[in-house]
Amino acid sequence: xxxxxxxxxxxxxxxxxxxxHGIFVETRLRELLKSGQVESRVIAPVPWFPSTNPRWGxxxxxxxxxxxxxxxxxxxxxxxxxxxxxxxxxxxxxxxxLGARAAVQKLLDEGFDFDVIxxxxxxxxxxxxxxxxxxxxxxxxxxxxxxxxxxxxxxPLPKRMIEWAANRAAGSIGVCAALMDVLxxxxxxxxxxxxxxxGVDLERFRPLPQAxxxxxxxxxxxxxxxxxxxxxxxxxxHVAIEALAELARNRPGARLVVIGEGEERAALTxxxxxxxxxxxxxxxxxxxxxxxxxxxxxxxxLLLCSSREGWANVLLESMACGTPxxxxxxxxxxxVVAAAEAGQLVAQRTGAAFAAAIEALQAGxxxxxxxxxxxxxxxxQATTTGQLDLFHAIKEAAHHA
Numbered sequence: 001x002x003x004x005x006x007x008x009x010x011x012x013x014x015x016x017x018x019x020x021h022g023i024f025v026e027t028r029l030r031e032l033l034k035s036g037q038v039e040s041r042v043i044a045p046v047p048w049f050p051s052t053n054p055r056w057g058x059x060x061x062x063x064x065x066x067x068x069x070x071x072x073x074x075x076x077x078x079x080x081x082x083x084x085x086x087x088x089x090x091x092x093x094x095x096x097x098l099g100a101r102a103a104v105q106k107l108l109d110e111g112f113d114f115d116v117i118x119x120x121x122x123x124x125x126x127x128x129x130x131x132x133x134x135x136x137x138x139x140x141x142x143x144x145x146x147x148x149x150x151x152x153x154x155x156p157l158p159k160r161m162i163e164w165a166a167n168r169a170a171g172s173i174g175v176c177a178a179l180m181d182v183l184x185x186x187x188x189x190x191x192x193x194x195x196x197x198x199g200v201d202l203e204r205f206r207p208l209p210q211a212x213x214x215x216x217x218x219x220x221x222x223x224x225x226x227x228x229x230x231x232x233x234x235x236x237x238h239v240a241i242e243a244l245a246e247l248a249r250n251r252p253g254a255r256l257v258v259i260g261e262g263e264e265r266a267a268l269t270x271x272x273x274x275x276x277x278x279x280x281x282x283x284x285x286x287x288x289x290x291x292x293x294x295x296x297x298x299x300x301x302l303l304l305c306s307s308r309e310g311w312a313n314v315l316l317e318s319m320a321c322g323t324p325x326x327x328x329x330x331x332x333x334x335x336v337v338a339a340a341e342a343g344q345l346v347a348q349r350t351g352a353a354f355a356a357a358i359e360a361l362q363a364g365x366x367x368x369x370x371x372x373x374x375x376x377x378x379x380x381q382a383t384t385t386g387q388l389d390l391f392h393a394i395k396e397a398a399h400h401a
Contacts, residue, residue, distance in 0.1 A: 004391050005112060006032075006040045007138075009100070009129045010120035012145075013044035015078060016069055017061045020289055024145075024198060024313050025120045030072060031199065031380035032387055041075050041112050043103050045096055048080035079103040089124075090157050096128035097135075104132055115395045116141060122148035122165065123158050130165035139394045142166070143173040143196075146310025147234075149182045150331055170394045173387075175311035176332025194390060197335070198311050199380030205293055205320035207372055213298035219282070221255025223247075223362060226299035226323070228292065228314045229306070231262030231283075236305025236328065238264070238271055242351025243303065245275040247358060254280060256303075259295060261286040296321035300366065301358055305349060309333050319343075319375035322368030326357045336378075341370040 008029055012022030022044075032038055049056070049063040056063075065078045081099025084091055107114070119129030119142045126142035133140035142165060153159040166172055166188050173194045174180035180193040214220060225244060229235035237258050244256040258268065258281065265283065272281040287295070296302065302318035304327040311332045315325050325343035327333050337343050344357040 001037070003036075004038045004116070004388070004395060005114040006038055006391065007104070007107065007112075007114040007117045008040055008042045008120070009044075009117055009132070010042075010125050011045055011096070012121055012125070013042055013076065014071060015044065015046070015065045015076070016071070017065045020286070022120075023289055026071070026074075027201060028198065028380070028383065028387075029074065032384050033074070035384055035388060037388055038391075039112075041077070041107050041114070043077050043079065043100050043107075045079050045081045045100050045103075047083035048099075077103045077106070089155070092124035093127035093131065093161055096124050097131035100128065100132060101135065104136060108136070114138065115398070116170070116391055118391075119143070121145055122162050123152045126169070127161045127165045130168040133168060139170040139398045140168060141171045141173060141390065141394070142169045143175065144179040144182075144310065145175055146179070146331070147308060149174075149179050150308050150310070153182070170397070171390050173390075176335050178331045178335070179310055194386065196383045196386045196390075197378070198313055198316070199383050200313070200316035200320045200375055200378050202320055202376060202379060204289075205296065205317045205375075207320075207322035207368060208294060208297035210297055210322075210368075213294045217294060217298055219255065219257060219298055220253075221280075221300075222251065222253040223255075223300035223358065224298060225254065225256045225301050225303055225358070226259070226295055226318070227256065227303045227305070228259045228295075228318075229304075231258070231260050231264040231268060233264060234307050235260070236307060236349060237268055239305035239349055239351055239354060240303045241268060241272050241275065241277065241281060243305075243354035243358065244280060244351075245277050246351050246355035248277055248280060255282070256280060257282045257284060257295065257299070259284050259287050259292070292317060293321060296323050299323050301326055301343070301361060303354060303358075304328065304333070305346075305354060306330065306333075307349060311336065315342075316375055316378050319371050322372045324361060324366055324368075324371045326354055326361060339374055340364070341367060341374045343371075 046062045046065045049059045052063045082095040117140045119126045227240040247254040272278040296318045302325045315336045329345040346353045
């Protein structure tokens with residue numbers, strides 16, 4: 001059987017300049033390629049910016065991104081698109097598609113006549129991919145990952161564009177059932193809605209000796225809590241700090257490490273000082289994926305105090321290292337935390353509720369080996385098989401159309 005030719009399309013894909021950006025999209029593709037049944041090229045557009053001067057921060061990284069590169073044996077093109085200030089949200093699908101059009105044609109001219117466009121993140125990426133699919137007369141799948149369906153549809157015009165793209169797609173994929181329930185609720189054909197959860201790399205994320213990791217990282221705490229993600233309100237690091245303050249009243253040895261960077265950093269630091277736990281909170285900034293393994297292994301509990309999540313990879317990564325989780329009971333999270341050895345779900349997004357759940361988890365006894373065994377049920381194999389079945393079916397249908 002000839003290999004399937006897949007064009008992966010997303011602004012969420014790592015580059016040599018931003019190696020951790022969208023790593024979950026690359027991971028799913030790499031796992032798919034291991035099947036030996038697929039050839040892939042990636043188009044990962046980046047916003048156009050004129051200067052590589054570091055003082056421009058992330059914008060400079062856009063400018064420094066190479067036009068084309070090889071990553072882990074995958075050919076990745078990074079065409080530029082115009083992201084306009086203020087009106088960017090509604091214009092992005094069109095500017096994204098226009099910016100990528102020449103790159104798609106280039107791949108076709110080079111002989112990569114792909115069978116399907118596999119787009120990730122419904123808006124703007126999925127809508128742009130739907131335009132490209134229409135222009136090049138190719139079938140399309142779009143994967144929903146979280147805020148693209150649980151937040152963005154609050155805006156009427158983006159919602160209409162998402163609806164159009166979903167109608168254009170031969171298949172929609174959700175990383176959790178809750179996301180496909182959104183499209184089902186809008187009246188989309190259930191036969192074209194598929195749940196293919198993210199897996200976890202069980203070789204990369206594995207238990208390391210907890211005491212050794214604490215010594216190496218220079219951390220201590222009883223319990224040692226971890227909160228990982230961008231420093232934005234939605235991720236709830238402020239709730240984690242409030243939970244620490246609650247715990248510390250009776251357990252002065254409690255400590256919290258927050259891994260991530262973002263706009264809330266100053267506010268989080270101020271909150272820790274106001275609650276009297278500044279000496280118990282450590283903000284590490286952003287860390288590479290490879291370093292997270294050590295932090296997960298060092299911690300007693302991972303906290304995920306989010307208000308919205310599709311399928312949070314950090315939960316499985318932590319569990320694969322033997323560390324249970326306490327997480328808000330929202331969206332796809334109950335599909336990840338579905339057994340006692342995985343951790344606890346919290347109905348109320350408050351420091352007091354999280355502190356109580358941490359206490360309950362520890363009182364019940366933490367079996368790190370059992371947590372790891374639970375995570376081993378989330379390998380990538382089922383997702384890879386599901387993708388192959390879907391792509392083959394789409395190719396076959398297009399052939400007979």
